[in-house]
Amino acid sequence: ALTIGIVGLPNVGKSTLFNALTQNDVLAANYPFATIEPNVGVVELPDARLQVLAGIFSSERILPATVSFVDIAGIVKGASEGEGLGNQFLANIRESDAIAQVVRAFTDNDVVHVAGKVDPASDMEIINTELMLADLQTLEKAITRYEKEVRGRKLDPSVLDAALAAKALLEAGTTLSAAGFDASPLRELGLLSAKPFIYVFNVDEGVLGDSARVEELAALVAPAKAVFLDAKIESELIGLDPEDAAELLASTGQTESGLNQLARIGFDTLGLQTYLTAGPKESRAWTIGKGWKAPQAAGVIHTDFEKGFIKAEVISFDDLVECGSVAEARAKGKARMEGKDYVMQDGDVVEFRFNV
Numbered sequence: 001a002l003t004i005g006i007v008g009l010p011n012v013g014k015s016t017l018f019n020a021l022t023q024n025d026v027l028a029a030n031y032p033f034a035t036i037e038p039n040v041g042v043v044e045l046p047d048a049r050l051q052v053l054a055g056i057f058s059s060e061r062i063l064p065a066t067v068s069f070v071d072i073a074g075i076v077k078g079a080s081e082g083e084g085l086g087n088q089f090l091a092n093i094r095e096s097d098a099i100a101q102v103v104r105a106f107t108d109n110d111v112v113h114v115a116g117k118v119d120p121a122s123d124m125e126i127i128n129t130e131l132m133l134a135d136l137q138t139l140e141k142a143i144t145r146y147e148k149e150v151r152g153r154k155l156d157p158s159v160l161d162a163a164l165a166a167k168a169l170l171e172a173g174t175t176l177s178a179a180g181f182d183a184s185p186l187r188e189l190g191l192l193s194a195k196p197f198i199y200v201f202n203v204d205e206g207v208l209g210d211s212a213r214v215e216e217l218a219a220l221v222a223p224a225k226a227v228f229l230d231a232k233i234e235s236e237l238i239g240l241d242p243e244d245a246a247e248l249l250a251s252t253g254q255t256e257s258g259l260n261q262l263a264r265i266g267f268d269t270l271g272l273q274t275y276l277t278a279g280p281k282e283s284r285a286w287t288i289g290k291g292w293k294a295p296q297a298a299g300v301i302h303t304d305f306e307k308g309f310i311k312a313e314v315i316s317f318d319d320l321v322e323c324g325s326v327a328e329a330r331a332k333g334k335a336r337m338e339g340k341d342y343v344m345q346d347g348d349v350v351e352f353r354f355n356v
């Protein structure tokens with residue numbers, strides 16, 4: 001499943017946000033370095049289509065797609081020097097599909113800032129620099145090895161070239177994702193700054209409705225995507241029933257919680273989409289990449305579905321809603337039989353036919 005690693009300086013609101021995420025009572029302590037162990041939280045990707053499907057099929061339950069978040073503690077200024085970033089830290093972050101960096105933009109004099117003042121641009125630079133330094137160390141080691149392997153004709157020289165190009169970009173001071181660098185030849189290295197980045201600005205409640213300030217912060221990270229939330233409000237939302245939650249959001253000028261936004265933007269940033277299955281038991285969303293073909297998509301449900309794939313009956317969500325039932329969609333020619341070369345579309349309602 002899709003995993004997003006949450007990083008950020010100490011005391012920027014990671015634990016607070018993470019508590020909201022997991023509905024756990026992980027300690028959110030008002031002092032730096034409180035967060036030591038990584039934790040995993042899962043959020044459901046909100047998808048209003050599932051309710052509609054469950055209505056059409058009288059489904060017993062609804063299973064949305066999910067996004068996992070890993071709370072990755074451990075980045076402080078100078079973290080990549082000396083002992084380097086801890087092994088556990090590196091393992092957690094390498095396994096993440098994307099990185100969400102929480103940036104403090106709230107002003108609360110009671111909460112100590114590790115660098116002494118609230119300065120989002122400088123905080124982001126500290127974190128990004130640590131990630132880039134870690135990547136430089138990784139690359140330097142790899143390049144020595146790659147040079148030997150290329151001399152011994154054991155490695156395609158293009159891999160070495162990619163490593164040298166990545167190193168040059170980092171030395172010029174840009175993260176690999178910001179440079180649009182294609183790190184796929186170097187996948188085995190798990191380069192941190194090559195992962196897609198999402199910035200999460202933890203702002204004062206008043207800022208959420210202040211479009212000028214929001215745009216100013218968004219401009220700091222563009223073209224990377226930014227989410228704006230108030231971690232304290234996110235944690236309050238958790239305890240509320242849906243109506244009260246909607247009211248609290250509305251009072252801050254929002255229509256969707258920050259965590260939902262983060263799940264959605266994470267999906268988008270990684271080029272993911274969902275297709276849907278529905279029946280009396282459940283209406284369910286399945287996560288796939290954009291451009292995936294039908295057999296690969298079937299494989300997400302079960303590997304046997306991919307191996308034994310015959311065809312897929314596909315109805316677009318909109319057509320199904322318009323027709324009101326599968327029978328009607330078939331009668332109107334809206335149910336298509338698609339073969340193994342069919343490229344899946346977001347919101348396809350699918351039934352796979354396969355050999356076991």
Ligand code: GDP
Pocket residue numbers: 008009010011012013014015016017027028029030031032033034035106107108111202203204230231232233
């Ligand atoms: P972490 O070290 O990044 O995990 O930060 P924490 O989540 O532990 O937050 C540090 C302190 O800042 C705690 O006292 C939180 O209550 C407080 N805090 C977190 N988010 C906000 C926020 O949005 N506004 C305000 N005023 N305080 C916050």
